[in-house]
Amino acid sequence: MRRPRRAQDFKEFSYVKKFSDSEIRFKEFKGNQEVALIFPNNYRVASASLAWSWVQQLFLEKNIPVERFFYEKWFSKFYSIESFTPLDQFKVLMFTFHFELDFENIIDILLKLGIPPVAELRENHHPIVIIGGPITFFNIELVKPIADVIVAGDLEYNIEDISEGIRILLKDKEEGLRYFEELSNVITLRKNTLEKINLKNYDISQKIPVSHFITPFSEFKNKRLIEIGRGCIRRCAFCVMGHTKKPVKFVPPQVIENFVKNEKNSLGIISATITDYPWLDQLLEILEKYAVSFSVSSMRADGITDKLLKLLKKGGQNTFTIAPEGVSQKIRDEINKDITGDDLFKALELGRNNGFKNIKFYYIVGFENEDLNDYEELKIFIDKVKELGYTNISMSVNPLIPKKGTPFFGKKLIEEKQYNNIIKWMRTNIKGVKFHFESYKYSKKQYLYNILSEEEVKEAVLKTYSKKDID
Numbered sequence: 293m294r295r296p297r298r299a300q301d302f303k304e305f306s307y308v309k310k311f312s313d314s315e316i317r318f319k320e321f322k323g324n325q326e327v328a329l330i331f332p333n334n335y336r337v338a339s340a341s342l343a344w345s346w347v348q349q350l351f352l353e354k355n356i357p358v359e360r361f362f363y364e365k366w367f368s369k370f371y372s373i374e375s376f377t378p379l380d381q382f383k384v385l386m387f388t389f390h391f392e393l394d395f396e397n398i399i400d401i402l403l404k405l406g407i408p409p410v411a412e413l414r415e416n417h418h419p420i421v422i423i424g425g426p427i428t429f430f431n432i433e434l435v436k437p438i439a440d441v442i443v444a445g446d447l448e449y450n451i452e453d454i455s456e457g458i459r460i461l462l463k464d465k466e467e468g469l470r471y472f473e474e475l476s477n478v479i480t481l482r483k484n485t486l487e488k489i490n491l492k493n494y495d496i497s498q499k500i501p502v503s504h505f506i507t508p509f510s511e512f513k514n515k516r517l518i519e520i521g522r523g524c525i526r527r528c529a530f531c532v533m534g535h536t537k538k539p540v541k542f543v544p545p546q547v548i549e550n551f552v553k554n555e556k557n558s559l560g561i562i563s564a565t566i567t568d569y570p571w572l573d574q575l576l577e578i579l580e581k582y583a584v585s586f587s588v589s590s591m592r593a594d595g596i597t598d599k600l601l602k603l604l605k606k607g608g609q610n611t612f613t614i615a616p617e618g619v620s621q622k623i624r625d626e627i628n629k630d631i632t633g634d635d636l637f638k639a640l641e642l643g644r645n646n647g648f649k650n651i652k653f654y655y656i657v658g659f660e661n662e663d664l665n666d667y668e669e670l671k672i673f674i675d676k677v678k679e680l681g682y683t684n685i686s687m688s689v690n691p692l693i694p695k696k697g698t699p700f701f702g703k704k705l706i707e708e709k710q711y712n713n714i715i716k717w718m719r720t721n722i723k724g725v726k727f728h729f730e731s732y733k734y735s736k737k738q739y740l741y742n743i744l745s746e747e748e749v750k751e752a753v754l755k756t757y758s759k760k761d762i763d
């Protein structure tokens with residue numbers, strides 16, 4: 293591709309090129325500038341999502357060359373990672389939709405390309421917008437108004453059919469859409485039904501999902517991502533994954549070993565929580581045997597082992613992260629977290645014995661029955677953490693978002709004033725801790741995206757983005 297002449301375009305092109313050049317790829321992709329795979333968030337987040345790489349690999353196997361894109365608010369052209377082709381040249385735009393707030397980024401991209409954000413306003417000359425990803429599992433109402441085609445559930449189930457549908461679309465849009473209408477797990481504007489959706493977890497045990505590139509700019513810096521389990525065996529009351537992705541599928545250790553024995557890069561292990569992996573000891577032995585360093589996306593306090601922490605520390609991880617979620621035992625019991633104070637302290641002692649000084653906790657606040665006693669219990673807990681020798685304690689605090697698909701759906705979001713009171717109480721009473729409080733504004737938006745009906749989403753998009761923006 294020729295370098296753009298306009299200064300603004302050149303800036304955007306150079307920005308994308310910086311990330312593209314940073315990637316060490318284990319498979320090369322030559323796109324045909326027809327099908328785009330867009331992660332509607334920045335490169336750091338996109339490259340930490342195995343889906344962004346895995347979906348591209350799945351399509352390549354079916355001879356559909358797909359090019360990757362990411363989002364920045366200031367972008368106007370959106371150049372691809374592979375060939376730096378601007379997005380407006382692509383006929384099929386596939387979005388992988390992971391976070392509710394990315395909704396606004398998807399709309400922004402469509403508007404910048406001159407595509408009406410509401411699907412029913414699009415005409416024959418507009419590209420086709422296909423949306424898949426975790427949001428389709430539990431909040432289809434947010435997706436329906438803006439997608440021409442929704443691929444719900446795990447893509448592996450019908451990658452063959454979806455690829456064929458795209459092939460037909462590229463030749464004849466109408467015929468392609470008719471083909472998609474016949475597929476299960478697919479919703480189109482004209483076939484607005486959920487009847488045939490298969491949300492069961494795809495069995496990943498024979499073909500382990502692994503990313504095809506590494507980059508220093510990822511949240512998993514220079515790590516190759518590998519998915520060892522899909523879904524979660526627990527049912528924490530606030531968590532979508534615990535209520536949608538069943539039955540849980542795990543990759544057996546032998547299959548992981550076959551991959552690991554030839555792997556020279558560090559791994560970012562993706563699973564709901566590594567400590568629920570049924571063959572954890574075997575997995576750790578394999579990683580140790582082949583001297584593969586790794587980090588994990590999440591672990592539960594009740595399953596942490598000495599060996600797991602040793603290997604994490606050896607691999608360069610200095611911060612030990614636990615998510616008690618509830619500020620007291622009463623709350624943890626009410627939300628089904630199934631973790632006791634004993635579990636937490638045993639894990640903390642193991643961490644300290646393995647030389648961890650930095651600890652990060654994740655908490656959710658705003659459950660109905662919380663009172664001052666619960667927060668007093670949190671203060672006592674943090675004092676004990678300090679006594680154990682942790683010198684660098686950080687806490688990430690988020691308001692409860694009662695999400696669709698969970699038992700909390702239908703409950704109210706905490707009031708802003710009450711949330712601010714909690715923040716104030718924590719800052720005043722819990723000293724020596726670095727806090728990160730999620731913004732109330734963003735939490736409120738997430739909440740709203742979980743309660744709006746399909747019609748309300750459509751109306752909101754139409755109201756916010758006037759005809760002038762669309763033309």
Ligand code: SF4
Nearest residue numbers: 524526528531534564
């Ligand atoms: S919070 Fe974690 S352990 Fe609980 S259901 Fe969700 S993923 Fe599983």
